[in-house]
Amino acid sequence: MTATATAASGPSALWFATRGAGVATLVLLTATLVLGISTSLRVEGRRTPRFVFASLHRNLSLLALLLLVVHIVTAVADPFAGIRGLDALVPFAGAYRRVWLGLGVLSAEGMAAVVATSLLRRRIGPRRWRLVHWLAYAAWPLAVVHGLGTGSDAQQPWMLGLTAACAGAVLAAVSARLLRGGWRTLPARGIAAAAAVATTVAIAAWTAAGPLQPGWAVRAGTPASILSAPTPTPADRTGPFRDPLVGTLVRTSSGQAEVSLRDAADPSLTIVIMPPGPAQTLPEITVERGATTLCHVPARAGTSFYAVCGAVRLVIALTGAPPDVGGTLTASAPLR
Numbered sequence: 261m262t263a264t265a266t267a268a269s270g271p272s273a274l275w276f277a278t279r280g281a282g283v284a285t286l287v288l289l290t291a292t293l294v295l296g297i298s299t300s301l302r303v304e305g306r307r308t309p310r311f312v313f314a315s316l317h318r319n320l321s322l323l324a325l326l327l328l329v330v331h332i333v334t335a336v337a338d339p340f341a342g343i344r345g346l347d348a349l350v351p352f353a354g355a356y357r358r359v360w361l362g363l364g365v366l367s368a369e370g371m372a373a374v375v376a377t378s379l380l381r382r383r384i385g386p387r388r389w390r391l392v393h394w395l396a397y398a399a400w401p402l403a404v405v406h407g408l409g410t411g412s413d414a415q416q417p418w419m420l421g422l423t424a425a426c427a428g429a430v431l432a433a434v435s436a437r438l439l440r441g442g443w444r445t446l447p448a449r450g451i452a453a454a455a456a457v458a459t460t461v462a463i464a465a466w467t468a469a470g471p472l473q474p475g476w477a478v479r480a481g482t483p484a485s486i487l488s489a490p491t492p493t494p495a496d497r498t499g500p501f502r503d504p505l506v507g508t509l510v511r512t513s514s515g516q517a518e519v520s521l522r523d524a525a526d527p528s529l530t531i532v533i534m535p536p537g538p539a540q541t542l543p544e545i546t547v548e549r550g551a552t553t554l555c556h557v558p559a560r561a562g563t564s565f566y567a568v569c570g571a572v573r574l575v576i577a578l579t580g581a582p583p584d585v586g587g588t589l590t591a592s593a594p595l596r
């Protein structure tokens with residue numbers, strides 16, 4: 261992630277939750293759409309009757325809505341981007357990446373309308389229900405563009421791969437749907453196919469020219485106050501972190517290995533791993549910040565070292581060829 265993107269994403273646990281829930285919502289929305297199309301095509305397997313597809317479709321849509329609520333609530337609760345409750349309800353009302361966030365709001369409202377009218381289907385009748393249900397086809401590409409335009413992970417290969425996989429699944433399902441039907445519906449199906457192809461090409465071209473280019477955080481409309489915020493330092497940490505370690509391994513007079521490590525991202529943090537003393541069975545870990553000892557605790561050793569320093573869980577993984585060793589420190593909370 262670039263410094264700008266880091267600044268724009270912030271290190272808080274709420275922001276990580278927003279991102280995770282956003283990705284999960286997109287995946288569930290995709291699965292819901294594909295299952296919905298399978299239901300309308302009356303797909304069934306040898307061992308999977310049609311009602312299984314229908315009930316999975318219904319249950320996944322409810323789960324997607326639940327995750328969407330988590331996504332929105334955590335985005336609003338996180339103070340970093342300054343997204344207000346109103347910005348999550350009124351499309352294009354917010355200052356943070358206005359257009360791309362606004363498309364997410366439109367998508368969410370479309371999704372909420374589809375789920376709500378499905379729950380009220382008996383009352384509103386099949387015609388009105390079906391009309392609203394078409395919104396699902398619009399909500400999906402809007403969510404994709406929102407995710408790529410707003411998300412901190414849009415440039416990551418895993419996010420691009422996941423989005424491409426979701427797009428492939430939806431395109432395959434939509435193609436199957438459009439290939440089914442008589443002559444009477446051929447013109448409408450032809451128009452829908454052209455719209456699907458045009459939308460796919462447009463989103464791919466926009467992704468290449470926009471979110472994948474350097475400087476997207478600025479062009480996407482990230483407020484200047486956030487862009488100019490200093491890149492968070494380890495001292496600003498509020499949640500779990502993972503840092504690279506560098507150090508050396510020396511042999512004690514009794515031939516046992518003793519490892520001294522420094523946190524490469526937070527150099528005032530040092531870690532020493534001592535072999536067990538004569539009356540001990542476990543190695544000892546000492547964590548120091550500057551001249552202050554934060555803890556001196558026993559560690560379980562497997563492929564990595566596990567220890568609890570105060571209330572912070574630590575995993576220290578070592579790599580490299582002695583005497584030069586490196587590795588990573590994963591901690592459940594800041595070490596202060």
Ligand code: HEM
Pocket residue numbers: 268269278279280281282283284285286289328331332335336341343347348361364365366367368371403406407408410411412413414419
């Ligand atoms: C169906 C509706 C929605 C879906 C499927 C969705 C999905 C996503 C996805 C996939 C991301 C990218 C996450 C990443 O890069 O790791 C994202 C980002 C984001 N979404 Fe949504 N979203 C929806 C609606 C909304 C709404 C209504 C809001 C309003 C608060 C919102 C706020 C955000 C924010 C602030 C981000 C940026 C998080 C980051 O920096 O990664 N989303 N969303």
